[in-house]
Amino acid sequence: xxxxxxxxxxxxxxxxxxxxxxxxxxxxxxxxxxxxxxxxxxxxxxxxxxxxxxxxxxxxxxxxxxxxxxxxxxxxxxxxxxxxxxxxxxxxxxxxxxxxxxxxxxxx
Amino acid sequence: xxxxxxxxxxxxxxxxxxxxxxxxxxxxxxxxxxxxxxxxxxxxxxxxxxxxxxxxxxxxxxxxxxxxxxxxxxxxxxxxxxxxxxxxxxxxxxxxxxxxxxxxxxxxxxxxxxxxxxxx
Numbered sequence: 001x002x003x004x005x006x007x008x009x010x011x012x013x014x015x016x017x018x019x020x021x022x023x024x025x026x027x028x029x030x031x032x033x034x035x036x037x038x039x040x041x042x043x044x045x046x047x048x049x050x051x052x053x054x055x056x057x058x059x060x061x062x063x064x065x066x067x068x069x070x071x072x073x074x075x076x077x078x079x080x081x082x083x084x085x086x087x088x089x090x091x092x093x094x095x096x097x098x099x100x101x102x103x104x105x106x107x108x
Numbered sequence: 109x110x111x112x113x114x115x116x117x118x119x120x121x122x123x124x125x126x127x128x129x130x131x132x133x134x135x136x137x138x139x140x141x142x143x144x145x146x147x148x149x150x151x152x153x154x155x156x157x158x159x160x161x162x163x164x165x166x167x168x169x170x171x172x173x174x175x176x177x178x179x180x181x182x183x184x185x186x187x188x189x190x191x192x193x194x195x196x197x198x199x200x201x202x203x204x205x206x207x208x209x210x211x212x213x214x215x216x217x218x219x220x221x222x223x224x225x226x227x228x
Contacts, residue, residue: 001172003152036214038153045205045218046145046153052212089153093213096169097143102152 004029004090004100011106012080020103022073022090030071034093037066037075041086049088050075082107110134110217112206117222120196128191128222130206135217138162138184141209144191146202147221154202158209159189174200196226 005023012018022035029035033053038046048057050066053073063078073092077084085107090100116128130142141164144156157170159180168180179192189206203223207215 032213034213038215040153045220046215047218048214048216051210051214051216055212057216091153091155091214096158096171097155099145099153099155 001028001094001096001098004092004098006088006090006100006103008101009104009106011108012077013108014080014082016080017076017078018080018105020075020077020088020090020105022075022092022100024071024073024092024094024098026071028092028094028098029068029073032093033068035066035068035073036091037064037073038089038091039084039086040089046089077105080107110208112208112217112219114204114206114219114222117204117224119225119227121228122196122198122226124196124226125192125194126196126224127193128204128206128224130189130191130219132187132189132208135208137187142180142182142189143207143209143215144180144189145205145207145215146200147205148199148202151202156191156204193224196224198226200224201226 037050040046054066088103111133113131141160143158160167177195182189203221205221206219208217
């Protein structure tokens with residue numbers, strides 16, 4: 001199973017909105033509304049930010065939102081803040097699990 | 109407090125074996141599926157495998173890259189999951205995380221990770 005495709009990097013200025021795409025296939029992202037998103041700061045474990053495509057766990061800022069269209073899922077961060085600078089990974093259920101290639105978010 | 113603590117990482121020669129442990133606390137371990145995810149230095153996350161609960165027959169599944177070499181097990185009496193790694197290759201060098209799987213098909217709780225280095 002191939003990794004889901006994410007842009008290597010995305011950047012934005014404080015206060016702006018950015019969107020990270022996650023492209024899979026009809027066998028993973030396209031078949032299930034079971035995409036989750038993880039934030040990972042350097043040297044730390046991943047943190048769940050979005051589950052079931054668009055739901056936020058308790059404690060996650062409402063500046064984070066998720067969506068899906070066809071074989072592509074997206075994570076949008078609105079009102080970008082310095083602490084949002086991190087790596088982000090999507091993950092899809094597909095019988096087993098497949099992660100995305102990861103996106104480094106830089107706050108300019 | 110929900111917590112996962114991995115241990116057992118270290119340096120091992122190619123072809124060698126290593127067994128990682130993941131000690132859980134703060135939740136009903138016996139009812140949870142447990143997964144292992146790894147991350148090579150500077151690289152992305154890779155799903156390694158999982159073990160389901162007793163209610164689901166302790167079913168296991170593995171990524172193609174480790175199938176036949178790695179074995180996941182659990183001891184519910186000790187609230188601990190294990191990852192037995194045999195025939196290790198240099199490309200298995202990574203930080204290994206255990207994570208608790210939720211019914212929502214996601215990974216909410218993660219350990220701090222343990223580093224496995226395969227080198228001669």
